[in-house]
Amino acid sequence: MRVEPGFLLADADPDATPGYAGRKRDAVGALAEGAEVLATLQEKFFADSTVGGTRSVLLVLQAMDTAGKGGIVKHVVGAVDPGGVHLHAFKAPTEEELAHDFLWRVHREVPRAGQIGVFDRSHYEDVLIGSVRKLAPDDVIAQRFHDIVAFEEELVANGTVIVKVMLHISSDEQKERLAARLERPDKHWKYNPGDVTERLLWNDYQAAYQRVFDETSTTDAPWYVVPANRKWYARLAVQHLLIDALQSIDPQWPKPEYDVEHEKARLAAS
């Protein structure tokens, strides 16, 4: 699942459930258990930042339409105390954003110490749709790859753990999911005719993702390709990537910077 040198997206099975032996019916319980673990880790992590802890976590979510980014945000990120999360959904850039370098709007949204940042789409759109739609010439795209690696390196050096996830679905699965949106009036708003227009460029996008992995899956900020044809699996997998990220930081409950007994006496007298 972790993208190592030589990884080929074309060989990755979107139906697979690597590292998980259970079935769908077990997954709900497993997700709830993981949510408890994640919540406790997150609280410790946040607590530590109130006494000088400088670490942060950044989850980058990228995927083809309907792959389930929204479900990850709702069911995985949604299980964490909102006070410890900084979520940002990147849309088509505004006029003001376009008047700056492409990382300007991204840098503003990175998590502060103690926060779990979540990017719903990201700077990777600038090299994905950017190259597929030829929104920028090749030399600019190449420069952006270079800039992204340097940018992420700086964040990591500053204490950010970066977890980059591509939710991987098959073209057939996307077709079914888009069809389901067209069947249900309460899902019509999630469908956009542009989704089919992009879908026709499926192979170009897959090639663009392959290049993203080749160019930007570094030791410090690796990519994870998460099979996502089974939504329950993808949620569990991303939850565990977040748990791993926090465990690598190993936050501890802060020691009080006051005299506990003295404070008990002050409180009792109040």
Added chain:
Amino acid sequence: MRVEPGFLLADADPDATPGYAGRKRDAVGALAEGAEVLATLQEKFFADSTVGGTRSVLLVLQAMDTAGKGGIVKHVVGAVDPGGVHLHAFKAPTEEELAHDFLWRVHREVPRAGQIGVFDRSHYEDVLIGSVRKLAPDDVIAQRFHDIVAFEEELVANGTVIVKVMLHISSDEQKERLAARLERPDKHWKYNPGDVTERLLWNDYQAAYQRVFDETSTTDAPWYVVPANRKWYARLAVQHLLIDALQSIDPQWPKPEYDVEHEKARLAAS
């Protein structure tokens, strides 16, 4: 619970559970049921904003320390899709914030259309701690009350439903909760010696809240005093205030702005 003319905070019972006949053991189920209702309403509300809906909701949370703001954020707001929430915790103002008018940093954080904004503390600190600690002279405080009413009036005119909540605990309950924080190493980080210092000014703060209600509980942006000695009750009550706010907007699933049958054909051919 809604602050009407003549309301006296001193007469409000922090142990009460107005409007709820159940007991603590029923409350967990009731909160989970409410979360489903809230989640569906929120999704419709968000969906509507993608086709031009202009309404927003702003929940303002104020309280004495330990009253349970954090629990409301975690358990009530936390049950809503994070993508539809904009949460901001106001801390002591920074140097840059102090170099602006007191509403500058507040205005930047108001929710956009389709969002539920949540203020964990707010512009009301500027008239609460502001007057108790005499951080500003009386005429400035009076001017701020005037400014707050005008500011909220503008937001309401623009389509924001403002729900202002004061979580109301008793002084004895606060003492118990602070003592509990001093007993548990995993809660030590939540305790601050300054909490007792503020506690010694309990009556001044209660009087300051009374003035807030007198001056700013308007028809368009009323205050709700939520009894909060029982955390389970306060969570249910605030959840229902949010549900009421969204129901007053009565969002509907958007009608598709595309031809569904035509899109089905395009998708099938893709």
